[in-house]
Amino acid sequence: MEPLLYSIIKKQSLHELLETFYKCIGLPVQVLDENGEILDQFGEAHSYCKIFKRFVPKSDSCTKMHSNASKLAMSLGETYIFSCHSNLNHIVFPLANNNILLGSILAGPFIMDAPDSLLLSDISKKYNIPTVSILEMYEEAGTLPVFEPSKVTYISRMLYYMCSGLVTDSKNQFVMNHNKLYQQSKINESIQMYKASPHVNAASYPYEKEKALITKLKTGDTEKSKALLNDLLGYVFFAEGNNLEVVKSRALELSALLSRAAIEGGATSDSILRINNQFLMDLQNVKTLDDLCYKLQETIDVFTECMFNYIPTKSNEITKKAIRYISKNFSHPLSLEEVANHVHLNPAYFSTLFKQSTGSSFKEYLNMVRIEESKRLLANTDHSIIDIALATGFEDQSYFSKVFKKYTGLTPKQYR
Numbered sequence: 001m002e003p004l005l006y007s008i009i010k011k012q013s014l015h016e017l018l019e020t021f022y023k024c025i026g027l028p029v030q031v032l033d034e035n036g037e038i039l040d041q042f043g044e045a046h047s048y049c050k051i052f053k054r055f056v057p058k059s060d061s062c063t064k065m066h067s068n069a070s071k072l073a074m075s076l077g078e079t080y081i082f083s084c085h086s087n088l089n090h091i092v093f094p095l096a097n098n099n100i101l102l103g104s105i106l107a108g109p110f111i112m113d114a115p116d117s118l119l120l121s122d123i124s125k126k127y128n129i130p131t132v133s134i135l136e137m138y139e140e141a142g143t144l145p146v147f148e149p150s151k152v153t154y155i156s157r158m159l160y161y162m163c164s165g166l167v168t169d170s171k172n173q174f175v176m177n178h179n180k181l182y183q184q185s186k187i188n189e190s191i192q193m194y195k196a197s198p199h200v201n202a203a204s205y206p207y208e209k210e211k212a213l214i215t216k217l218k219t220g221d222t223e224k225s226k227a228l229l230n231d232l233l234g235y236v237f238f239a240e241g242n243n244l245e246v247v248k249s250r251a252l253e254l255s256a257l258l259s260r261a262a263i264e265g266g267a268t269s270d271s272i273l274r275i276n277n278q279f280l281m282d283l284q285n286v287k288t289l290d291d292l293c294y295k296l297q298e299t300i301d302v303f304t305e306c307m308f309n310y311i312p313t314k315s316n317e318i319t320k321k322a323i324r325y326i327s328k329n330f331s332h333p334l335s336l337e338e339v340a341n342h343v344h345l346n347p348a349y350f351s352t353l354f355k356q357s358t359g360s361s362f363k364e365y366l367n368m369v370r371i372e373e374s375k376r377l378l379a380n381t382d383h384s385i386i387d388i389a390l391a392t393g394f395e396d397q398s399y400f401s402k403v404f405k406k407y408t409g410l411t412p413k414q415y416r
Contacts, residue, residue: 003033005095005103009166011040014105017162018042021107025155027145029107036067039103046109048140052086055127060085070094070104076181079156084109085126087119088144091156093163105163112149115141180294183230187293190234206235210254214261217303225300229254233293244292248283249379251296255279256376260327260369262303271359273368273407275302280408318343319357322350323365330369331393336362370394371407378416385412 006014018029019042028043053062065084073080074094081091090108094101111119119141124134147155213228232254233247240246259276279299286292325342326334339362340350354362370392377388389400404412 003039003103005031005033005039008097008102009095013166015040017166018105021159021162025107025158027107027110027155029105031103032066032070032106033103034067034070034101036063036065036070046140046144048088048137048144049086049109051133051137051140052123052127052129055129055133056085066090066092066104066106070106071101073104074099074101077179079160081152081156086123089152091152091159093159095163095166105159107155107159110145110147110152111141112147112152114146115144179297180290183226183293183297184290186227186230187234187237190231191238194235194238205239206232209235210257214257217258217261217300222300226297229296229300230293233296237289242289244286244289247289247292248286251283251292252280252379253376254296255299256372258300258303259372272303273360275299276372277408280410318345319354322354323358326366326369330366330373331391333395334366334393366393367403368407371404374400374404374412375408375415378412385416388412 014031018031018040021027021029022042028041028046030041031039033039049062056062062084069080069082069090069092071094072082073092074096079091079093081089083089086109088109089112090106090110092107093105095103095105115138117138120134120138123129124131129137209228209231213225213232216225216228233250236247236250240250255276259272262272279295282295283292286295322339322343325339336351337347340347343350345353351362354360354365358365360368374388374392377383377391378385381388383391385400386397389397392400394400394403401411404410404415408415
């Protein structure tokens with residue numbers, strides 16, 4: 001029966017890839033299945049390994065070690081350089097589809113320095129290898145490929161670039177896994193910083209960093225936006241622990257703030273509304289804190305793209321002035337005529353101009369701003385639904401509920 005890997009990637013393509021790598025680098029290379037079994041290879045098994053395998057129990061086999069290394073590489077989202085149980089080095093690149101390991105490319109063995117007695121002293125005791133065999137292994141170790149660490153990095157990088165395009169879903173998943181791990185490390189750094197600070201407690205939410213995040217988003221600085229987001233998430237974990245539902249509530253509040261910032265930065269309201277609603281739907285299916293944090297980072301990317309792919313026009317400054325006025329006054333009865341007067345335009349002309357610039361009518365845009373604020377209040381306060389409706393500029397609860405469901409697909413009670 002054909003291995004699952006070959007139903008996704010052509011066998012001949014993998015064979016040619018291995019041949020190219022081997023001819024260029026001179027390092028033995030193999031295609032492994034999901035269990036670590038060899039499917040194809042270039043370069044013979046090294047004599048050092050052949051001697052060593054005679055003393056290794058099945059529970060500690062090379063096949064098992066290679067399979068475990070492949071799984072770890074998949075979770076890391078990149079090639080993985082590791083030292084095996086015989087103290088030799090390998091590079092593994094996982095081949096996956098939809099985050100399911102199908103197999104891997106394994107390059108090695110090699111060493112990064114000239115062999116010495118330390119290479120064998122530990123394993124001789126661990127696996128009870130006779131002195132005669134250890135001496136044979138030491139002699140064979142002298143014929144192992146030797147690459148200095150800097151070159152190993154380049155070989156690893158080459159393997160990644162050669163293999164990452166074999167499965168499109170695999171490449172996307174690797175990038176996501178790698179980014180998630182990086183984000184986790186930054187959030188953990190933030191948590192430790194808050195724990196170590198004598199001036200920070202669970203009640204002192206860093207609003208100044210929230211304001212800085214909004215400012216960086218408006219200026220299109222995605223890297224600093226993400227850094228500030230990770231800092232805020234670190235505070236939430238520090239203050240609330242690993243309570244997924246509590247962090248979801250904070251995420252909803254942040255999403256509402258970011259969406260308003262994106263619109264004020266020039267993004268069209270209908271695009272931001274669609275993004276925010278998609279985030280809300282995605283949030284229903286999020287099961288882990290890591291996925292939730294990464295979803296927020298993705299949202300920052302999309303918001304920024306919407307702002308800076310926006311094509312400025314002569315009316316842009318007028319529209320922004322109107323948007324700023326709406327942002328400050330949406331909680332009060334607000335009419336098209338009042339906002340048109342604020343920007344010194346005829347109401348009919350302003351209505352047309354606003355729709356062209358934002359993609360939404362004045363009424364649709366005003367309702368969206370009010371709904372975004374109501375989402376924040378529903379998620380983070382105990383105010384009644386009628387009080388929230390009135391606080392965000394709606395005249396009654398019935399109309400508020402109708403508009404809320406139109407924009408989010410949920411009633412205010414369901415959202416809460």
